Amino acid sequence: MSLRTYYNLLYIDVSDVLRPPGLDVLVLLVASLGSALVTIQPVTSPVVASRIALDPTLFAAALFLAVRGSAGMAYLIQSGIINTYLTYPIGKVPLAVLLALSRVFIPSLLVLGAPLLILFLLLGSVMLKAPEKVFGMYTAFFFQASLYGLIFLFFALRSRSQSTSGLLSVSAYFAYTAIALILPAIGRSTGNETLTKVGEAMYLPEIIYSSYMRASVESWQILLVPSLVTILFIFVVIYFWRRFEVI
Amino acid sequence: MSSVLRRMSVASRLLLVIAIGLLVSSAIAELYGAKLSSEYTRTVKVGPRVASLLVVAAITSSGRAEVTVEGADSVYYVKVAGDPFLLAQQFRSLRLNVSNVRSNVDLRAGVTFTAIQVESNPFLVQALSLLGNVIPISEKKENVTRITESVASDSSLLIVSTKDSEGEVRYIIKYSVEGYSRLTAPETFIVSAIMVALAGAIEYYRRLTVKPFL
Amino acid sequence: MGVVLEVQEVTKVFGPTIAVDRVSLRVHEGELVGLLGPNGAGKSTLLKISLGLLRRDRGNVILNGYDPYVDSRARRGVGVVFERPMLPDSLPIRDLLYRASLIYGSSREEIRRAVKYTGLEQHLHKTFSELSAGLKQRAAIAHALLSRPKLIVADEPTSNLDPIERVRLLELIDMLNRDEGISFIVSSHVIPEISRVARRVVVMNRGRVIMEGDVNEVVMKASVARIRASDARALEKVLTLHGYDVRVEGINIIVKLKGAEGQAELLKLMADLSATGTKVLSIDFAGAGLEEILRGEA
Numbered sequence: 012m013s014l015r016t017y018y019n020l021l022y023i024d025v026s027d028v029l030r031p032p033g034l035d036v037l038v039l040l041v042a043s044l045g046s047a048l049v050t051i052q053p054v055t056s057p058v059v060a061s062r063i064a065l066d067p068t069l070f071a072a073a074l075f076l077a078v079r080g081s082a083g084m085a086y087l088i089q090s091g092i093i094n095t096y097l098t099y100p101i102g103k104v105p106l107a108v109l110l111a112l113s114r115v116f117i118p119s120l121l122v123l124g125a126p127l128l129i130l131f132l133l134l135g136s137v138m139l140k141a142p143e144k145v146f147g148m149y150t151a152f153f154f155q156a157s158l159y160g161l162i163f164l165f166f167a168l169r170s171r172s173q174s175t176s177g178l179l180s181v182s183a184y185f186a187y188t189a190i191a192l193i194l195p196a197i198g199r200s201t202g203n204e205t206l207t208k209v210g211e212a213m214y215l216p217e218i219i220y221s222s223y224m225r226a227s228v229e230s231w232q233i234l235l236v237p238s239l240v241t242i243l244f245i246f247v248v249i250y251f252w253r254r255f256e257v258i
Numbered sequence: 259m260s261s262v263l264r265r266m267s268v269a270s271r272l273l274l275v276i277a278i279g280l281l282v283s284s285a286i287a288e289l290y291g292a293k294l295s296s297e298y299t300r301t302v303k304v305g306p307r308v309a310s311l312l313v314v315a316a317i318t319s320s321g322r323a324e325v326t327v328e329g330a331d332s333v334y335y336v337k338v339a340g341d342p343f344l345l346a347q348q349f350r351s352l353r354l355n356v357s358n359v360r361s362n363v364d365l366r367a368g369v370t371f372t373a374i375q376v377e378s379n380p381f382l383v384q385a386l387s388l389l390g391n392v393i394p395i396s397e398k399k400e401n402v403t404r405i406t407e408s409v410a411s412d413s414s415l416l417i418v419s420t421k422d423s424e425g426e427v428r429y430i431i432k433y434s435v436e437g438y439s440r441l442t443a444p445e446t447f448i449v450s451a452i453m454v455a456l457a458g459a460i461e462y463y464r465r466l467t468v469k470p471f472l
Numbered sequence: 473m474g475v476v477l478e479v480q481e482v483t484k485v486f487g488p489t490i491a492v493d494r495v496s497l498r499v500h501e502g503e504l505v506g507l508l509g510p511n512g513a514g515k516s517t518l519l520k521i522s523l524g525l526l527r528r529d530r531g532n533v534i535l536n537g538y539d540p541y542v543d544s545r546a547r548r549g550v551g552v553v554f555e556r557p558m559l560p561d562s563l564p565i566r567d568l569l570y571r572a573s574l575i576y577g578s579s580r581e582e583i584r585r586a587v588k589y590t591g592l593e594q595h596l597h598k599t600f601s602e603l604s605a606g607l608k609q610r611a612a613i614a615h616a617l618l619s620r621p622k623l624i625v626a627d628e629p630t631s632n633l634d635p636i637e638r639v640r641l642l643e644l645i646d647m648l649n650r651d652e653g654i655s656f657i658v659s660s661h662v663i664p665e666i667s668r669v670a671r672r673v674v675v676m677n678r679g680r681v682i683m684e685g686d687v688n689e690v691v692m693k694a695s696v697a698r699i700r701a702s703d704a705r706a707l708e709k710v711l712t713l714h715g716y717d718v719r720v721e722g723i724n725i726i727v728k729l730k731g732a733e734g735q736a737e738l739l740k741l742m743a744d745l746s747a748t749g750t751k752v753l754s755i756d757f758a759g760a761g762l763e764e765i766l767r768g769e770a
Binding site: 013015016019020022023024026027029030090091092094095097098099100101102103256257 | 520523524525526527543544545546547548550551552554556558559560561562563568571572574575576577615
């Protein structure tokens with residue numbers, strides 16, 4: 012199959028995920044809010060600006076991925092649109108990769124990218140002081156959003172129900188966030204440094220931010236979330252290929 | 259509205275939305291935008307057993323702090339590297355006996371000023387050296403000491419004042435933001451207009467490529 | 473004639489239920505095969521397995537020379553129309569067909585022809601959800617036609633349509649089969665529809681193929697007719713007097729035919745009765761025959 016085939020199926024599915032007005036309202040809100048936060052205070056560090064704009068955006072991105080990525084995927088299965096996709100002369104593995112792209116990676120890139128784009132336009136001279144660090148922060152937030160998105164996507168494939176996958180996704184998001192907060196707390200109170208570091212590493216943006224702020228960060232802490240994303244991605248593709256069946 | 263958006267491509271929709279977002283944030287910036295300077299004055303009681311600490315932490319900005327210390331016998335300062343939000347944690351690890359912490363956050367200038375009373379002992383300066391290089395100020399005019407240092411979101415300024423007799427130390431801080439600039443309102447309007455025009459061009463091109471097929 | 477689809481001894485089990493039980497069938501080039509059976513007979517499951525959408529537990533499927541579950545090349549040149557046609561709703565039909573044409577590699581002319589065949593010219597600006605049930609089915613067929621199909625798999629394509637739309641759709645299927653030489657496998661539980669378009673039928677019930685062959689032969693094997701008359705009770709008496717095995721079902725009479733010349737004999741009798749004033753509204757051999765086969769199996 013040619014790349015053109017994949018691109019056009021990706022285009023169709025991305026159009027579904029990003030259909031109006033959901034994406035438009037969300038991007039407008041996060042972009043306005045994120046950029047407003049950096050204009051009401053004189054942010055002079057591109058790293059700090061990225062963090063201020065992307066921290067609330069990550070929450071919005073997670074919600075978007077739960078609703079459009081996960082529940083949207085379940086709708087695709089329930090409605091039978093996935094059957095139409097599967098009738099195209101495209102293998103299940105490339106289709107799984109396309110679905111992960113359209114349901115997780117591309118929305119994450121767009122939702123997180125919108126406020127940053129405004130930041131670059133609005134605070135060009137500040138942001139261009141260290142574009143590589145902005146990219147580093149963006150990548151960190153992207154990996155974090157992708158981690159949530161892939162978990163949500165798996166729930167959708169497994170449950171095939173919009174409401175169930177939506178509920179499971181939101182619950183998983185809060186459970187993950189709670190664990191990432193509880194582990195360092197337990198670690199500090201018991202003096203278990205490993206526990207503290209694991210908890211901290213579960214939120215990659217903070218790790219990258221700390222490393223830019225010259226705090227000591229271990230390399231495995233940087234690699235934890237990207238590794239989880241890679242493992243989950245492979246798992247979702249294999250699940251779709253070997254276990255997933257249409258209704 | 260939704261049906262109009264439905265017929266548009268993702269790229270042109272995002273351009274439109276970002277153009278609106280840009281205008282919104284520019285409007286907010288015009289109304290409640292950042293300040294480029296901040297001032298703070300605080301008087302702290304000090305004595306042979308109580309020293310005073312002043313922390314100038316630029317939480318989001320960077321700039322230059324001019325600190326005037328009146329009434330202190332000895333003044334030292336430390337540039338502490340790292341995230342200002344972690345400063346409190348670092349400070350706690352010194353296990354100093356702290357009392358009377360007063361903070362003033364000037365969000366619109368992106369800076370916080372914190373005055374602290376701390377138990378004075380011969381090891382205080384030594385303990386503070388764990389946070390960074392402690393620099394004593396020897397120049398003093400009429401019991402007034404002046405320190406001018408840069409602060410940023412990855413380095414804060416900590417000033418220690420001690421007095422051999424009971425009395426007060428007065429801090430006067432003038433903070434000016436450096437390295438900040440943003441688009442002006444007319445510039446924002448022009449950029450937004452360009453983005454809208456770009457969205458229109460994308461839609462026009464799409465119509466040209468898809469329509470001949472049918 | 474080459475074989476487009478070959479299903480060999482396929483079995484599919486869902487938990488304790490055997491949905492498809494050792495089913496075999498073939499669809500030749502240019503053939504229109506009707507897959508007939510009541511709800512739950514396993515038709516949709518069999519079609520999904522044939523397309524490689526579902527994993528089979530036993531047996532083989534060869535579509536266009538490849539196993540569709542393993543090799544996506546099998547689905548090249550295969551169009552699909554599902555019972556509840558669902559195409560993505562995010563794009564206008566025009567854009568959707570355009571994108572689908574790029575996926576299938578079909579030309580501008582092929583898009584135009586698909587749109588013309590299905591009569592969608594006036595509805596291209598609408599999204600899929602804005603179409604009526606009939607138009608949705610037509611859009612699904614237009615979409616299927618873009619695959620440059622050698623075979624179209626249509627799973628209960630008329631089930632959500634009103635009677636007029638049903639007739640139009642069946643005519644379209646018939647035309648595509650005759651004029652374009654596209655092979656079809658059309659499933660339905662509505663017997664008259666299948667008997668209207670299919671030259672060959674495969675009758676399924678409870679996951680198994682219970683009868684297969686030329687529509688006429690299958691009907692002849694059943695040897696029954698359904699007669700609708702203005703006075704069913706009176707006609708029942710007359711037919712009984714003539715030695716027919718008869719039963720009344722509502723306003724219809726089901727008549728068991730006698731031997732090889734049974735059809736001709738019954739038609740002659742009905743003509744005579746009409747001449748003496750009995751009003752005969754319809755005589756159906758095909759539908760009744762297939763129904764009888766299913767009934768017998770049940």
